Amino acid sequence: MIQLKLAVHHLTKSKSQSLPFILSNLMWVTTTYIFLSMIYNTNIRENEYGAVANYVLKLGLIFVILIAALSTFYAERLLSKQRTQELGLYSMLGLTKNNLRQIIFLENSLFYIICTIIGGILGITFSKLAFMSLKALFGAASLHQTFTLIPLVYVAVIFAVIFLMIILFDFWRLRKVNPINLWAKATKPEAEPKSHTLLAIMGMIVLALGYYVSVTVKPTGAAFGQFILAIMLVVVGSYLVFVTASISLLKALRKNQSYYYKPNHFISVSNMLYRMKQNGAGLASISLLCTSILVALIASVSLVAGQKNLINLWSPRDVQIVAKAPLSTSAKQGINELADKHQVTMSDPQTVTVTTPVMGVLKGNQFKAQFNTKTESTFSSLDLQQYNRIQHTHYHLRSNEILVYAPGTNYSQQTLNVRGNRYQVKKQVQSFRGSFVYGHVIYKPIFVVAANQKIARQINPQPNVYAQGFNTRGTKRHQKQFASEVQRFLKIDPSNFTSKYVMGDLLKAMFGSLLFMGILISIVMVCATTMIIYYKQVSEGYADKHNYQIMSKVGLSNKETKKAIRSQVLTVFMLPIIGAVLNLGFALPAIKSVLSLFSMYDLKILLTVSFVTIGVLIISYLLIYLATTNIYRRIVEKN
Amino acid sequence: MSLLNLKHIKKVFSEGNESEVQALKDVSFSVEKGDYVAIMGESGAGKSTLLNIIATLDQPTSGEIRLNGVELSHLSENEASKFRREHLGFVFQSFNLLDTFNNRDNIYLPLVLSKKSHQFMENKLAPLSQTLGIENLLERQPSEISGGQKQRVAIARALITDPSLLLADEPTGALDSNNTEKILSVFERINEKGQTILMVTHSAQAASYAQRTLFIKDGKIYNELYRGDQSRSQYLQKIIDSLTALESNGEVR
Ligand SMILES: Nc1ncnc2c1ncn2[C@@H]1O[C@H](COP(=O)(O)OP(=O)(O)OP(=O)(O)O)[C@@H](O)[C@H]1O
Ligand SMILES: [Mg+2]
Numbered sequence: 001m002i003q004l005k006l007a008v009h010h011l012t013k014s015k016s017q018s019l020p021f022i023l024s025n026l027m028w029v030t031t032t033y034i035f036l037s038m039i040y041n042t043n044i045r046e047n048e049y050g051a052v053a054n055y056v057l058k059l060g061l062i063f064v065i066l067i068a069a070l071s072t073f074y075a076e077r078l079l080s081k082q083r084t085q086e087l088g089l090y091s092m093l094g095l096t097k098n099n100l101r102q103i104i105f106l107e108n109s110l111f112y113i114i115c116t117i118i119g120g121i122l123g124i125t126f127s128k129l130a131f132m133s134l135k136a137l138f139g140a141a142s143l144h145q146t147f148t149l150i151p152l153v154y155v156a157v158i159f160a161v162i163f164l165m166i167i168l169f170d171f172w173r174l175r176k177v178n179p180i181n182l183w184a185k186a187t188k189p190e191a192e193p194k195s196h197t198l199l200a201i202m203g204m205i206v207l208a209l210g211y212y213v214s215v216t217v218k219p220t221g222a223a224f225g226q227f228i229l230a231i232m233l234v235v236v237g238s239y240l241v242f243v244t245a246s247i248s249l250l251k252a253l254r255k256n257q258s259y260y261y262k263p264n265h266f267i268s269v270s271n272m273l274y275r276m277k278q279n280g281a282g283l284a285s286i287s288l289l290c291t292s293i294l295v296a297l298i299a300s301v302s303l304v305a306g307q308k309n310l311i312n313l314w315s316p317r318d319v320q321i322v323a324k325a326p327l328s329t330s331a332k333q334g335i336n337e338l339a340d341k342h343q344v345t346m347s348d349p350q351t352v353t354v355t356t357p358v359m360g361v362l363k364g365n366q367f368k369a370q371f372n373t374k375t376e377s378t379f380s381s382l383d384l385q386q387y388n389r390i391q392h393t394h395y396h397l398r399s400n401e402i403l404v405y406a407p408g409t410n411y412s413q414q415t416l417n418v419r420g421n422r423y424q425v426k427k428q429v430q431s432f433r434g435s436f437v438y439g440h441v442i443y444k445p446i447f448v449v450a451a452n453q454k455i456a457r458q459i460n461p462q463p464n465v466y467a468q469g470f471n472t473r474g475t476k477r478h479q480k481q482f483a484s485e486v487q488r489f490l491k492i493d494p495s496n497f498t499s500k501y502v503m504g505d506l507l508k509a510m511f512g513s514l515l516f517m518g519i520l521i522s523i524v525m526v527c528a529t530t531m532i533i534y535y536k537q538v539s540e541g542y543a544d545k546h547n548y549q550i551m552s553k554v555g556l557s558n559k560e561t562k563k564a565i566r567s568q569v570l571t572v573f574m575l576p577i578i579g580a581v582l583n584l585g586f587a588l589p590a591i592k593s594v595l596s597l598f599s600m601y602d603l604k605i606l607l608t609v610s611f612v613t614i615g616v617l618i619i620s621y622l623l624i625y626l627a628t629t630n631i632y633r634r635i636v637e638k639n
Numbered sequence: 640m641s642l643l644n645l646k647h648i649k650k651v652f653s654e655g656n657e658s659e660v661q662a663l664k665d666v667s668f669s670v671e672k673g674d675y676v677a678i679m680g681e682s683g684a685g686k687s688t689l690l691n692i693i694a695t696l697d698q699p700t701s702g703e704i705r706l707n708g709v710e711l712s713h714l715s716e717n718e719a720s721k722f723r724r725e726h727l728g729f730v731f732q733s734f735n736l737l738d739t740f741n742n743r744d745n746i747y748l749p750l751v752l753s754k755k756s757h758q759f760m761e762n763k764l765a766p767l768s769q770t771l772g773i774e775n776l777l778e779r780q781p782s783e784i785s786g787g788q789k790q791r792v793a794i795a796r797a798l799i800t801d802p803s804l805l806l807a808d809e810p811t812g813a814l815d816s817n818n819t820e821k822i823l824s825v826f827e828r829i830n831e832k833g834q835t836i837l838m839v840t841h842s843a844q845a846a847s848y849a850q851r852t853l854f855i856k857d858g859k860i861y862n863e864l865y866r867g868d869q870s871r872s873q874y875l876q877k878i879i880d881s882l883t884a885l886e887s888n889g890e891v892r
Pocket of ligand 1 (some may be wrong): 652653660661680681686
């Protein structure tokens with residue numbers, strides 16, 4: 001079949017164009033596979049926190065697919081510009097439009113087949129390797145990987161759709177041009193890009209909308225759609241802004257004569273402007289990938305850093321039993337005996353009596369009990385006397401006054417409406433040493449302190465629960481054994497029993513695997529970013545080579561060449577990192593609220609981790625920049 | 640003292656290799672200020688090599704070359720760049736305009752590299768663009784103008800620095816006869832204004848515009864013709880005769 005031959009011929013002949021395209025696609029297939037395999041081939045979903053992690057992974061997957069689709073689309077457009085000339089020649093030689101369509105179809109199918117097969121293999125190998133090495137590093141023993149075909153099937157389908165869209169788009173463009181145009185189009189050098197004011201404004205609006213959604217979104221079960229919307233808006237907006245705004249910016253720089261007519265700026269501004277149509281998309285991809293690296297690292301590192309707080313949040317004591325009634329004498333007796341048996345001494349016993357927490361939503365100054373996908377908090381009440389005793393404070397409350405303890409919720413209202421009554425908030429207290437998380441749920445606890453039992457009951461008419469805890473001392477192993485035996489002896493289910501030592505191990509494993517995921521994603525994204533930057537530099541190096549040769553004949557010295565290159569590459573490189581930090585700024589509220597699903601409310605940790613991560617990213621980015629600049633320079637200066 | 644002085648210039652490519660080429664064997668000549676010199680010779684005779692050495696783009700294997708009293712073979716790479724920028728102008732067969740700039744900025748390029756002010760550049764360009772008839776092309780991209788127009792833009796770029804010497808390597812090689820005529824008359828006019836020109840060409844017609852023609856063969860100067868007060872057609876006939884002699888001699892040898 002002649003069409004197949006021509007397709008293969010073109011693919012192998014223009015290696016310098018098709019190889020980078022295949023490589024970048026391979027990378028996207030591999031990345032997508034890794035995400036899918038983490039979602040479907042691991043036991044991550046098995047517990048409640050894992051389910052949230054899974055949810056975040058799915059958001060990440062959508063993000064990756066979007067960037068993959070957009071950048072593949074873009075890369076193929078550049079590739080097909082090359083191909084246009086060839087197709088023009090064929091059509092002059094007598095091939096019909098239908099034949100040309102077949103060639104386009106075959107060529108893209110070949111790309112698709114090569115990329116999915118090799119990408120799949122790479123993905124499997126990479127995720128296996130990553131799992132093994134990182135497991136050895138972190139000992140995340142609770143995370144297992146099983147091999148199923150589901151991720152492969154999904155990858156194949158996702159990329160089939162992307163390539164199908166590309167093929168249709170190519171067909172559509174083929175329909176618009178006749179053979180003579182086809183021929184003429186490719187021979188003409190790239191015209192200077194036009195400024196698209198309308199697109200630029202649209203891009204900014206889309207981006208602003210995306211930012212708005214991500215700042216306002218609340219991490220409830222219903223928010224998945226909103227998160228996706230935010231991601232889509234930010235991705236599309238970034239591409240539009242980078243492609244259009246960068247052109248406008250460069251044109252403005254060129255208009256400024258005192259800036260433009262300096263040796264460095266003169267060369268770099270014109271070079272960049274000339275290639276901005278391709279450049280913009282690449283920069284947008286780099287910027288978005290950097291954003292994702294920041295988000296993944298910041299989220300997972302903050303979680304691990306905040307891990308200790310989480311246990312303290314669950315229970316104020318080393319061992320805590322939550323029950324509908326105070327422990328019976330025989331139960332206490334049993335516990336004492338177990339303590340003796342395991343050489344554990346008990347101290348600081350504390351019983352906190354609160355009304356059974358109800359699930360619900362705090363909206364404005366109104367608490368509404370409800371249990372559905374919108375649920376955010378658990379709500380319960382206690383009397384002032386108890387609070388003063390535990391906290392050693394001397395608050396006085398009138399019958400319509402309350403204290404509010406709501407970690408992670410910045411409650412700034414003067415009043416609180418609950419069950420038809422309105423209460424004056426005397427103070428939002430910052431500490432409550434009796435606070436615990438009922439049933440280890442992922443909702444934020446809210447405690448309301450009322451003047452007396454009666455009012456507490458009015459606020460929340462549920463029966464009392466008794467959180468009874470004590471600290472233990474002894475060897476670690478003994479304390480653990482003791483805690484497990486107490487639970488077995490009292491026959492209480494794990495959600496109402498907290499032991500810091502048992503829990504600590506569990507959480508360590510749990511967060512270890514989250515950290516592992518964050519690092520894995522970051523590694524994948526770093527690889528992707530580096531690849532993009534590398535190919536950008538290499539391909540531009542070859543494109544600019546001729547220009548630099550001419551300029552050296554006119555009198556551009558080596559030193560000046562170096563300076564011009566530095567100025568050009570630096571501008572190109574600073575834009576994405578600025579974009580990434582800006583994106584991150586708007587993503588932080590969303591990260592914060594997702595982290596609160598993991599009961600991580602500590603803003604200070606989040607900010608510290610963010611700053612450190614941004615610093616690390618900028619440094620590594622600079623290193624990549626230096627390395628690739630050298631490659632670029634070597635290509636440009638080579639004769 | 641002459642503007643340009645070459646003494647026993649020799650150039651060997653890939654010396655000591657199997658593929659060793661003696662592009663220039665022993666070339667000596669000098670060019671006075673205000674001269675218009677054409678260099679002719681068969682393909683591979685070493686014309687471009689000679690021009691590149693004068694242009695400081697390449698260094699001779701041995702011999703002396705002085706321009707404006709500066710010994711060119713001792714210049715470092717950065718000094719050579721600066722020297723090129725300040726003393727030399729280039730016109731190439733393939734125009735060598737940059738697609739990334741519009742025509743105006745292409746012409747400004749050497750001045751920008753010399754860090755001249757924008758006002759200075761504008762003042763320089765105004766009379767030049769008039770002489771060359773390119774006032775209306777300045778805002779366009781090089782890809783949007785014809786070959787002859789491109790060459791005129793390239794000439795403007797070469798002349799805007801007021802070079803001591805204008806070097807041209809087959810400046811009309813890619814042009815039709817009509818455009819060739821135009822470019823050659825431009826050269827003639829600027830020469831009359833005092834511009835020294837050194838031009839490599841394959842075309843006897845082009846050489847007939849010059850005051851003097853050097854014939855190169857096998858890396859040596861083989862013959863030299865002066866126009867004197869001959870008419871152009873007389874001079875052209877002489878050049879053609881010389882070329883014929885050059886070729887037949889080649890066959891005899
Ligand atoms: N960089 C190089 N390395 C090796 N040999 C070279 C190099 N440049 C030129 N030569 C050789 O030197 C000789 C002279 O080349 P040159 O380019 O000067 O010829 P020319 O007279 O300009 O020819 P043409 O009229 O075809 O342009 C040729 O034999 C050529 O092959
Ligand atoms: Mg030559």
